[in-house]
Structure formats: structure tokens, C-alpha cells
Amino acid sequence: MSDTSKTATLTIGDSSYELPIYTPTAGPDVIDIRKLYSQAGVFTYDPGFTSTAACDSTITFIDGDKGELLHRGYPIDQLAEKSHYLEVCFLLLYGYLPKASELEQFERTITQHTMIHEQMHNFFRGFRRDAHPMATMVGVVGAMSAFYHDSTDINNPLEREIASHRLIAKMPTIAAMAYKYSIGQPFVYPRNDLDYAANFLHMCFAVPAEQYQVDPILARAMDRIFTLHADHEQNASTSTVRLASSSGANPFACIAAGIACLWGPAHGGANQACLEMLKEIGTPDRIPEYIARAKDKNDPFRLMGFGHRVYKNFDPRATVMKQSADEVLELMGVENNPILATAKELEQAALADPYFAEKKLFPNVDFYSGIILEAMGFPTSMFTPVFALSRTVGWISQWKEQLADPQMKIGRPRQLYQGETMRDYVDIEKR
Numbered sequence: 283m284s285d286t287s288k289t290a291t292l293t294i295g296d297s298s299y300e301l302p303i304y305t306p307t308a309g310p311d312v313i314d315i316r317k318l319y320s321q322a323g324v325f326t327y328d329p330g331f332t333s334t335a336a337c338d339s340t341i342t343f344i345d346g347d348k349g350e351l352l353h354r355g356y357p358i359d360q361l362a363e364k365s366h367y368l369e370v371c372f373l374l375l376y377g378y379l380p381k382a383s384e385l386e387q388f389e390r391t392i393t394q395h396t397m398i399h400e401q402m403h404n405f406f407r408g409f410r411r412d413a414h415p416m417a418t419m420v421g422v423v424g425a426m427s428a429f430y431h432d433s434t435d436i437n438n439p440l441e442r443e444i445a446s447h448r449l450i451a452k453m454p455t456i457a458a459m460a461y462k463y464s465i466g467q468p469f470v471y472p473r474n475d476l477d478y479a480a481n482f483l484h485m486c487f488a489v490p491a492e493q494y495q496v497d498p499i500l501a502r503a504m505d506r507i508f509t510l511h512a513d514h515e516q517n518a519s520t521s522t523v524r525l526a527s528s529s530g531a532n533p534f535a536c537i538a539a540g541i542a543c544l545w546g547p548a549h550g551g552a553n554q555a556c557l558e559m560l561k562e563i564g565t566p567d568r569i570p571e572y573i574a575r576a577k578d579k580n581d582p583f584r585l586m587g588f589g590h591r592v593y594k595n596f597d598p599r600a601t602v603m604k605q606s607a608d609e610v611l612e613l614m615g616v617e618n619n620p621i622l623a624t625a626k627e628l629e630q631a632a633l634a635d636p637y638f639a640e641k642k643l644f645p646n647v648d649f650y651s652g653i654i655l656e657a658m659g660f661p662t663s664m665f666t667p668v669f670a671l672s673r674t675v676g677w678i679s680q681w682k683e684q685l686a687d688p689q690m691k692i693g694r695p696r697q698l699y700q701g702e703t704m705r706d707y708v709d710i711e712k713r
């Protein structure tokens with residue numbers, strides 16, 4: 283951290299406290315309150331961390347007002363257009379764009395780690411067939427710590443490296459197996475002659491009874507979905523991974539924690555929730571009813587796929603995803619799909635409504651990703667697993683960065699206690 287020449291003065295009663303201010307390479311200044319409690323005896327209060335920086339990071343930067351998302355400085359639209367997922371994984375993990383030989387080596391390493399321990403198949407078979415694939419993934423990824431003992435020592439850089447590669451490589455296999463199990467089809471083993479995205483499509487849609495050819499346009503669209511979800515700064519699931527890791531937990535357990543957090547409908551579960559909402563709306567004539575419900579303070583309903591904590595003008599991932607949606611729908615011959623028609627009209631109706639404009643609510647990445655995934659043939663329950671496998675590299679890059687940070691401490695937030703103060707126990711007959 284640099285630049286402590288600026289300070290902020292906090293006055294409480296008759297006492298004043300000087301707090302250092304740090305200037306980042308991009309984004310707003312940050313006030314260092316680490317010594318506040320020891321000096322002034324007060325905590326700060328920030329539920330939801332709306333104004334709190336919890337760590338230093340050099341991986342991803344978001345400017346929510348400009349709608350800018352940079353990985354190691356490179357804009358997401360350029361990466362989505364010119365790069366591909368495994369190159370972006372390298373960039374996030376190691377901080378620079380690889381030379382051709384480095385990329386080739388990295389791709390080979392990932393490809394050679396895609397199979398999972400054969401005994402792990404029994405884990406899948408322990409779940410009910412109707413289990414949500416995210417539930418299966420939380421369990422199976424956590425169970426990896428029981429299978430890969432040579433990559434759980436977080437103090438050993440080589441083991442950290444192996445754990446990173448294993449997670450990136452095996453997550454598509456695990457997600458595809460969770461899907462196959464849920465529909466009662468045999469597991470399809472990974473194929474090393476296919477690239478990362480094509481291999482995932484193959485593991486999801488191939489069956490032993492007949493040949494399955496991966497369409498290169500679909501593989502490219504899949505790869506783009508992975509790329510657009512690869513990392514997103516200190517969001518809820520990434521912060522969960524960092525918090526779990528701050529106690530020294532092993533990498534597989536930390537990533538399982540991240541998957542659990544991602545599942546919620548306010549986060550990664552929004553892509554499933556959004557498509558289910560579009561199906562529930564059904565036809566464009568019912569849109570005004572749902573817009574009215576989203577605006578009604580007494581109704582918990584929200585327009586899924588709309589709004590973002592950080593983006594307040596547009597989500598740059600949504601712009602690319604929308605283009606991709608057009609390509610895939612044309613290829614699949616479903617441009618006239620009623621869900622798509624509803625989605626397009628809903629988007630227009632919400633953008634034209636003063637409520638959404640005033641609150642700066644725009645379609646986010648999840649508004650379009652579900653439409654593409656449905657057109658590809660994925661059931662809604664697989665949308666969030668696709669997000670989880672894409673985000674694994676972000677979680678693991680942030681985990682690696684955190685472990686190398688000399689300032690790392692166990693995460694331990696404080697609270698504003700509003701409960702009873704000390705009182706004497708009352709015997710049961712006197713209550």
C-alpha cells in the first residue's frame with residue numbers, strides 16, 4: 283500500500299483521530315480504519331459491505347459508473363472477442379497474457395487433470411436423482427479434499443498450484459456428471475482432443491449410443507459464457523472463499539463454500555430465477571403486471587436479471603452476452619421463441635420505466651445467459667453450475683493472491699449488538 287500522505291479526520295466528541303488514506307491505481311480512495319477500535323474504541327457499521335474494502339487486490343477492477351470490467355487491466359469486451367477462456371484463466375492466475383509456449387503448456391496441464399478419481403463416482407450415486415446439481419457440486423467439490431491429499435497443504439506453493447489446476451480442470455467434469463446423474467444417463471468421460479468448452483458440451487450432451495458432434499459455434503458461445511463469468515472482483519461468493527480461506531481451510535473446502543454462496547438467487551442463482559420468471563410471465567401482455575409487482579414495496583418480487591450492486595449504467599458482460607444470444611438463437615433456429623420475445627419486451631418496458639431508470643437498474647449478465655443456455659439445451663437447474671465452473675478460476679486466483687498477502691488475517695467482522703444485556707437464568711417452573 284502506498285500514499286499515506288493524505289489523511290481523514292474523524293471527530294468523536296472532543297477527540298479527533300487521523301486516519302490514513304490510500305490511493306489505488308484505479309477507483310476511489312480508501313480510508314484505513316484498522317487502528318480505529320484500538321485508538322477510539324468504536325467500530326464502523328456497514329452491513330453488506332457497501333463501502334468497505336476488505337483486501338488489496340491486483341486481479342480485477344470494476345468501474346460501475348462507466349460499466350467497465352478489467353481483468354489485470356484488459357477490458358472484458360476485448361477478452362471476450364479476442365481471447366478465450368483458458369487464456370483468461372492464465373491471465374487471472376498469473377497476472378499476464380501468456381506467450382504461445384506458456385499457453386500451450388497451461389492448456390496441456392489443464393487437459394491432463396480433467397478426469398476425477400474413479401471412486402468419486404460413488405459420491406454422485408449417494409445423491410437423490412432429483413437433487414439440484416448445485417447441491418451435488420457443493421458436496422462433491424468439498425469431497426475433493428478427501429481424495430487429493432497431495433494438494434491441500436496451503437503453505438506449500440507447489441500444492442497450491444496443483445490444487446488450482448485440478449479445480450479449473452475438474453469443475454466441468456463435476457458439473458457435467460451432476461447433470462448426467464440428474465437425468466439418469468451414464469457419465470461421459472472427458473476427451474483430451476476437445477478444447478475446454480467443447481469437452482464440457484460433449485460431457486453434457488453425448489450418450490454412448492450415438493456420436494455427438496460439438497457445433498463450433500456453440501462451443502465458441504459456451505467459451506464466451508465461461509469467459510464473461512471468470513472473475514468479478516470481491517463479490518459475495520469470492521468474499522466467501524476469501525473468508526473461508528482466512529482460517530487456513532483447504533482449497534477444495536473454500537471453493538465448496540464459494541459454490542454454496544453463488545447458488546443464491548441474488549447472486550449466481552439469478553440466471554435460473556430469471557428464466558423461470560420469463561416462463562412464468564409467459565407472454566408479453568403480462569409484462570405490465572410483473573413490472574408493477576417489481577415496483578411494489580409490499581411485494582418481495584424483483585425482476586430477476588435486473589440491477590447490480592456495482593454497475594449503475596450497464597453491465598459490460600450483458601452487452602457481449604446479448605450479441606452471443608442472437609448468434610446462438612439464430613443457429614438453433616429459435617429466434618421466434620416466445621421466451622425470447624417476452625425477454626426483449628420486458629427489457630424495453632423496464633428500461634422505459636422511470637422506477638428502473640431512477641434506481642439505475644439495468645439488465646445484468648444473468649438476463650441473457652439463461653436464454654443462451656436454454657437454447658443450447660441445458661435445463662434451468664444447470665445454469666448456476668455453469669456459472670460456478672466459470673467462476674472457479676476467479677475464486678482460485680483470489681485465494682492464491684490472499685495466501686501470498688503478508689497482511690492476511692483471519693476474517694472476523696464486528697457487530698452492532700441489539701440484544702438483551704446480561705440477565706439471570708430463570709428456573710423452568712418460574713417462567
Ligand code: CMC
Pocket residue numbers: 514517547548549550551552576577583584585586587588589590591592641643646647648
Ligand atoms: N427489481 C426491482 N427492484 C429492484 C431490483 C430488481 N431486480 N434490484 C434492486 N431493486 C430496487 C430495490 O428494491 C431498492 O429499492 P429502494 O431503494 O426503494 O429500497 C433499490 O433498487 C436498490 O436495491 P438494493 O437491493 O439495495 O441493491 P443491492 O446493491 O443490495 O442489490 C442486487 C443488488 C443484484 C442483489 C439486486 O439488484 C437484485 O436483487 N437483482 C435481482 C437478482 C439478480 O439479477 N442478481 C444477479 C446479479 S449479477 C450476477 C452476479 O453477480 O451474481
